[in-house]
Amino acid sequence: MRLLRRIGSRLATTALVLVGAVALVFALTLVIPGNPAQVLLGPRATPEAVQAFSQAMGLDRPVAERFALFLWNVLRGDLGNDVVSGRPIVTMVAEVLPYTVSLTLSAIGLAILFGVPLGCYAATHPGSLIDRVAAAVSIGFIAIPNFVVAILLLMVFSVWLDWFPVLGVSRSGTLGDQLARLALPALSLALGWIGYIARLLRASLLDVLGEAHIRTLRAYGVAERVIVYKYALKPAAIPTVAVLGLGVGRLLGGAIFAEIVFARPGIGTLVYDAIASRNYPVVQACVLVVVGLFTLTNLLVDLSYAWLDPRIAKAEDR
Amino acid sequence: MRAVFGRVWRQPVGRFGLLLVVAVLLLGVIGPPLAPYDPNKLNILARFGAPSAAHWLGTDHLGRDLFSRMADGGRVALLVALSTIAIALAVGTLLGIAAAYASPWGERAILVVFDIVSAFPTLVFALAVVALLGPGLDKVILIVAITLTPHFGRVARAQTLSLRNSPFLEAERVLGAQPWRITAHHLVPNILGPLVVLASMDIPVVITIEAGLSFLGVGVPPPRASWGTLLHDGYTTLSQSPWPVIVAAGMLTLATLGFTLFGEALRDAIDPKLRVEP
Numbered sequence: 387m388r389l390l391r392r393i394g395s396r397l398a399t400t401a402l403v404l405v406g407a408v409a410l411v412f413a414l415t416l417v418i419p420g421n422p423a424q425v426l427l428g429p430r431a432t433p434e435a436v437q438a439f440s441q442a443m444g445l446d447r448p449v450a451e452r453f454a455l456f457l458w459n460v461l462r463g464d465l466g467n468d469v470v471s472g473r474p475i476v477t478m479v480a481e482v483l484p485y486t487v488s489l490t491l492s493a494i495g496l497a498i499l500f501g502v503p504l505g506c507y508a509a510t511h512p513g514s515l516i517d518r519v520a521a522a523v524s525i526g527f528i529a530i531p532n533f534v535v536a537i538l539l540l541m542v543f544s545v546w547l548d549w550f551p552v553l554g555v556s557r558s559g560t561l562g563d564q565l566a567r568l569a570l571p572a573l574s575l576a577l578g579w580i581g582y583i584a585r586l587l588r589a590s591l592l593d594v595l596g597e598a599h600i601r602t603l604r605a606y607g608v609a610e611r612v613i614v615y616k617y618a619l620k621p622a623a624i625p626t627v628a629v630l631g632l633g634v635g636r637l638l639g640g641a642i643f644a645e646i647v648f649a650r651p652g653i654g655t656l657v658y659d660a661i662a663s664r665n666y667p668v669v670q671a672c673v674l675v676v677v678g679l680f681t682l683t684n685l686l687v688d689l690s691y692a693w694l695d696p697r698i699a700k701a702e703d704r
Numbered sequence: 705m706r707a708v709f710g711r712v713w714r715q716p717v718g719r720f721g722l723l724l725v726v727a728v729l730l731l732g733v734i735g736p737p738l739a740p741y742d743p744n745k746l747n748i749l750a751r752f753g754a755p756s757a758a759h760w761l762g763t764d765h766l767g768r769d770l771f772s773r774m775a776d777g778g779r780v781a782l783l784v785a786l787s788t789i790a791i792a793l794a795v796g797t798l799l800g801i802a803a804a805y806a807s808p809w810g811e812r813a814i815l816v817v818f819d820i821v822s823a824f825p826t827l828v829f830a831l832a833v834v835a836l837l838g839p840g841l842d843k844v845i846l847i848v849a850i851t852l853t854p855h856f857g858r859v860a861r862a863q864t865l866s867l868r869n870s871p872f873l874e875a876e877r878v879l880g881a882q883p884w885r886i887t888a889h890h891l892v893p894n895i896l897g898p899l900v901v902l903a904s905m906d907i908p909v910v911i912t913i914e915a916g917l918s919f920l921g922v923g924v925p926p927p928r929a930s931w932g933t934l935l936h937d938g939y940t941t942l943s944q945s946p947w948p949v950i951v952a953a954g955m956l957t958l959a960t961l962g963f964t965l966f967g968e969a970l971r972d973a974i975d976p977k978l979r980v981e982p
Binding site for chain 1: 717817824826832834835836837908912915916935938953963964
C-alpha cells in the first residue's frame with residue numbers, strides 16, 4: 387500500500403514539475419522587452435507578418451488565458467508551427483528525435499558495456515594496477531568537457547588517422563556505415579561515464595560484498611564470479627542507476643554538442659539552427675521535449691529502485 | 705584555512721590540482737597585461753601560424769595571437785565562474801535556510817521550485833533564455849547562477865535541519881538572541897564547510913558551461929575571446945591548422961582537470977564524510 391502511495395506522490399510531483407517547467411518556458415516569453423511577436427519573428431519580419439503572428443498566437447489576450455491555451459496545446463501534443471516553413475514543430479522534432487535518442491542510448495550502452503566490467507574487476511581486485519590506472523584516468527575523463535573530447539576525437543581519428551567517416555549519419559547507408567558514423571559521437575559522450583560508472587560501482591560493490599548474505603554464499607562455496615555477477619551486482623547497481631538517471635540530462639546536453647561537432651541531425655542541431663535563425667517556437671518546443679524526456683527518465687529511475695533491491699519495496703510496505 | 709590547504713597539499717592529487725588552479729588563476733590575472741599582443745588585433749598575413757618566438761602558441765584564422773586570446777579567455781572564464789558561484793551560493797544558502805525554518809507549505813513550495821529549476825539541464829535552459837534575450841556575459845552569469853542555486857539550497861536546507869535543534873542554537877535562543885543574529889553568527893559558519901566544497905566542485909562545471917555556450921555562439925559575444933569561442937573558431941578551420949584547437953582544448957582540459965582535482969582534495973580535507981564514492 388505504501389508503495390502505491392509512494393508511486394502516486396512521485397507521479398504527482400512529476401506532473402507538478404512538468405507544469406512548472408511549461409510555465410517557466412512560457413514566462414520567458416513575457417520578459418522579452420518590446421513586442422514579443424517582433425522579437426520572435428526577428429528583425430526582418432514585415433509589419434503584416436508581425437500583426438498576423440500576434441493574432442495567431444493570441445498575443446492580444448490576457449496572460450492567464452494565453453498560458454492556459456499554451457498548456458492545453460502542449461498537453462495535446464501541439465507545439466505550434468515553425469515560423470519559417472510553417473510546418474508543425476511536432477513533426478520536425480519527431481523526425482530528428484530518433485537520432486538523438488539512438489546517440490544517447492548508444493553512449494549509455496557503451497558506458498555500461500565498459501564501465502560495469504571495469505568496476506567489477508576493480509572491486510574484486512582493489513589496489514591492483516588496473517584499479518589504480520582506472521581511478522586516475524576516470525577522473526580525467528569526468529573533468530574534461532565532452533565537446534572538447536568530441537573535437538579531439540574528430541581531429542585525431544577522422545582528420546589525422548582517417549579511420550572513421552567524419553560527418554553526418556548516412557541516412558540511406560548500410561548498417562555498418564551508420565554504426566561507423568555513430569561510433570565517435572557516442573564515444574565522445576560515453577568516455578566520461580565509463581570511468582564514473584566504474585568508480586561508483588566499485589564503491590557500492592565493495593560495500594555489498596561485505597554483507598552477511600554474501601558471506602553466507604561464500605561459506606556455501608558458491609563461485610566468486612557467480613556471487614559477484616548474480617547476487618551482488620543487482621543491489622550494488624542502485625547508486626549507479628540513480629546517477630545514470632540524473633546523468634540523462636547531462637547526456638542530452640552533451641548530445642547537442644556531439645551532434646553539432648559531428649554534423650548529425652538531432653534535437654541539438656535543430657535547436658542550434660533555430661537559435662541561429664531566431665526561430666523561437668522551435669527552440670521552445672525542443673526545450674520542452676528535452677525537459678520532458680529528462681523528467682520522465684528520472685521518474686523511471688526512481689521507480690526502478692524497488693525492482694533492483696526488493697528490500698526497498700519491503701521497507702516501504704512496513 | 706592554512707591547515708585545510710596543508711591537507712590538500714599533502715595529497716599528490718590535491719597538489720597537482722592546486723598547482724594547475726594557481727597556474728590558471730595567474731594566467732587570468734596577470735596573463736592579459738603580460739600578453740605580447742592585443743587579443744583582438746587582426747594580422748591576416750600571419751594567420752594559421754604554428755607556435756614560434758613571435759607567437760608563443762601560434763595564431764588563429766584571423767592572425768590573432770593565440771596566447772593573448774587564451775589569457776583573455778581565462779579572465780572571462782574566471783570572472784564567470786567566480787561571480788556565478790558567488791550568486792548561487794548566497795541565494796541558495798538563504799533559500800535553503802528559509803526552507804528549513806519555513807512552515808511545511810513554505811518549505812514544500814521552495815523545494816518544488818528547486819525541482820522545477822533542476823528539471824532543466826543547465827545548457828538547455830541557457831539556450832532557451834539566450835535565444836530570447838540574445839547573448840551576453842551578464843546573461844550567462846545569471847542563467848548559470850539560477851540553475852546552480854538548487855544545489856546549494858538543498859545542501860543548506862539539509863545542514864540547517866540537522867543543526868536546527870542542536871543545543872548551542874537552543875542556548876542562543878534562550879539567551880534572547882535575534883533570529884538573524886543566530887543565523888548569521890552561529891548557523892551560517894557551521895553549515896558553510898560543505899557549501900564551500902560544493903562551490904569549489906562547481907567551478908569546473910561553470911567553466912564548462914560558459915565555454916559550451918560560447919562554443920555555440922550564444923555565450924560571450926565576439927570579438928571578445930573565450931575558451932569556447934577559441935575552440936569553435938579552431939573547429940571551423942581545423943582543416944587549415946590544428947593549433948587553435950590544440951591550444952583551446954588543452955587549456956580547457958587543464959583548467960577543468962585542475963579545479964576538479966583541487967575540489968576533490970578540498971572535500972577530503974574539509975569533510976571526508978561528504979565522499980559518496982571511494
